[in-house]
Amino acid sequence: MSIFDYLERYNYEQVVFCQDRDAGLRAVIAIHDTTLGPALGGTRMWTYATEEDAIEDALRLARGMTYKAAIAGLQVGGGKGVIIGDPKKDKSEALFRAYGRYIQSLNGRYITAEDVGTTEEDMDHILMETRYVTGVSPVFGSGGTPSPMTGYGVYKGMKAAAKFAFGDDSLRDRVIAVQGAGSVAYALCQYLHQEGAHIIVTDIYQPHVDRMIENWGVEAVPPDHIYDVDCDIFSPNALGAVVNDQTIDRLKCKVIAGAANNQLQDEIHGEILMKKGIFYAPDYVINAGGLIHVADELYGYNRTRVMQKIERIYDNISRVFQIAEQEQIPSSIAADRLAEQRIQALGRVKSTYLQQERSVLSFDRR
Ligand SMILES: NC(=O)C1=CN([C@@H]2O[C@H](COP(=O)(O)OP(=O)(O)OC[C@H]3O[C@@H](n4cnc5c(N)ncnc54)[C@H](O)[C@@H]3O)[C@@H](O)[C@H]2O)C=CC1
Numbered sequence: 001m002s003i004f005d006y007l008e009r010y011n012y013e014q015v016v017f018c019q020d021r022d023a024g025l026r027a028v029i030a031i032h033d034t035t036l037g038p039a040l041g042g043t044r045m046w047t048y049a050t051e052e053d054a055i056e057d058a059l060r061l062a063r064g065m066t067y068k069a070a071i072a073g074l075q076v077g078g079g080k081g082v083i084i085g086d087p088k089k090d091k092s093e094a095l096f097r098a099y100g101r102y103i104q105s106l107n108g109r110y111i112t113a114e115d116v117g118t119t120e121e122d123m124d125h126i127l128m129e130t131r132y133v134t135g136v137s138p139v140f141g142s143g144g145t146p147s148p149m150t151g152y153g154v155y156k157g158m159k160a161a162a163k164f165a166f167g168d169d170s171l172r173d174r175v176i177a178v179q180g181a182g183s184v185a186y187a188l189c190q191y192l193h194q195e196g197a198h199i200i201v202t203d204i205y206q207p208h209v210d211r212m213i214e215n216w217g218v219e220a221v222p223p224d225h226i227y228d229v230d231c232d233i234f235s236p237n238a239l240g241a242v243v244n245d246q247t248i249d250r251l252k253c254k255v256i257a258g259a260a261n262n263q264l265q266d267e268i269h270g271e272i273l274m275k276k277g278i279f280y281a282p283d284y285v286i287n288a289g290g291l292i293h294v295a296d297e298l299y300g301y302n303r304t305r306v307m308q309k310i311e312r313i314y315d316n317i318s319r320v321f322q323i324a325e326q327e328q329i330p331s332s333i334a335a336d337r338l339a340e341q342r343i344q345a346l347g348r349v350k351s352t353y354l355q356q357e358r359s360v361l362s363f364d365r366r
């Protein structure tokens with residue numbers, strides 16, 4: 001499909017290509033929808049096999065952010081950035097400052113944050129060039145790294161999904177297969193361990209697995225075996241597109257609930273899960289904790305307010321499953337409808353002319 005056909009199909013607003021030869025920057029910023037407010041979403045740094053892969057990733061992730069913000073009840077829209085490069089080798093202050101200048105040129109239409117491959121320190125470099133960045137160091141007014149908040153939200157959403165699937169939201173003695181043992185999974189497993197779940201974990205990076213074995217005595221399996229594990233809940237916390245034609249028939253779980261963005265390879269996989277009787281907690285509903293956390297910086301970070309909003313993920317997941325059950329549609333479609341309803345309703349409200357539109361962008365951290 002041509003890029004413009006793709007943009008038209010999902011109604012994207014803008015795609016920006018950023019290049020700086022001296023700094024070694026090649027990046028794409030995708031802005032999907034700004035009806036609810038400025039597009040907010042992290043920047044991923046990754047060794048993409050092709051430029052097309054990078055563009056596609058930015059586009060898919062940006063759209064997910066629109067829906068994530070809408071269901072979480074936030075006053076921001078959806079966007080995402082990707083930087084092409086190896087986060088272990090290609091980072092420099094110059095690279096992130098060059099990128100920050102492109103963000104500044106968008107004048108608040110896009111606000112960035114951390115994502116896979118980027119850190120608080122990288123956001124601090126971006127902050128030297130633009131105030132349109134969150135997930136910075138706490139000394140600049142953030143609440144610190146978002147992963148623990150995402151992990152907590154996934155835990156809450158998983159309990160809501162368990163209630164629907166098993167009639168009880170306790171995770172005690174539930175067998176939970178966790179794919180990825182990185183920062184979100186670590187926070188999630190801390191709650192699961194406290195509640196007495198049986199955790200089976202995998203990661204391609206052995207030190208992350210070892211950390212969980214040492215702390216909580218979890219069981220570990222090789223990366224590809226995670227799809228075959230006999231479990232109640234499968235929790236993807238590593239990559240996108242893990243629910244696909246190759247894996248779907250191998251899954252033995254009753255619930256899928258994890259942090260990874262874009263877990264379904266295609267829309268059809270949501271339908272297949274429904275037919276197989278697997279309760280899928282839509283990724284952008286359950287993993288909104290990090291977004292809620294970074295978005296709060298725009299108001300002057302307040303942890304109590306953030307926790308209150310993250311607690312609502314339980315209700316949001318329950319609501320999605322209720323709609324799916326009532327209308328006999330996949331939970332992924334139910335979530336899309338819920339998000340689209342809010343965007344449409346507020347789009348109409350916003351069409352009334354105001355001389356000075358009130359905006360979250362009244363914040364200034366410097
Ligand atoms: N950090 C956050 O606040 C948020 C993260 N997410 C998503 O959650 C997922 C996890 O994020 P983080 O924990 O921050 O990332 P991370 O980079 O700390 O952890 C990811 C882990 O997955 C492992 N991994 C990669 N490929 C794998 C494979 N094939 N099999 C098993 N393990 C594999 C990595 O070795 C790493 O340990 C990502 O998809 C991210 O986009 C979504 C919302 C917010």
Ligand SMILES: O=C(O)CCC(=O)C(=O)O
Nearest residue numbers: 041042113114146290291
């Ligand atoms: O968690 C973050 O750093 C920001 C939110 C985001 O980019 C995401 O939820 O994917």
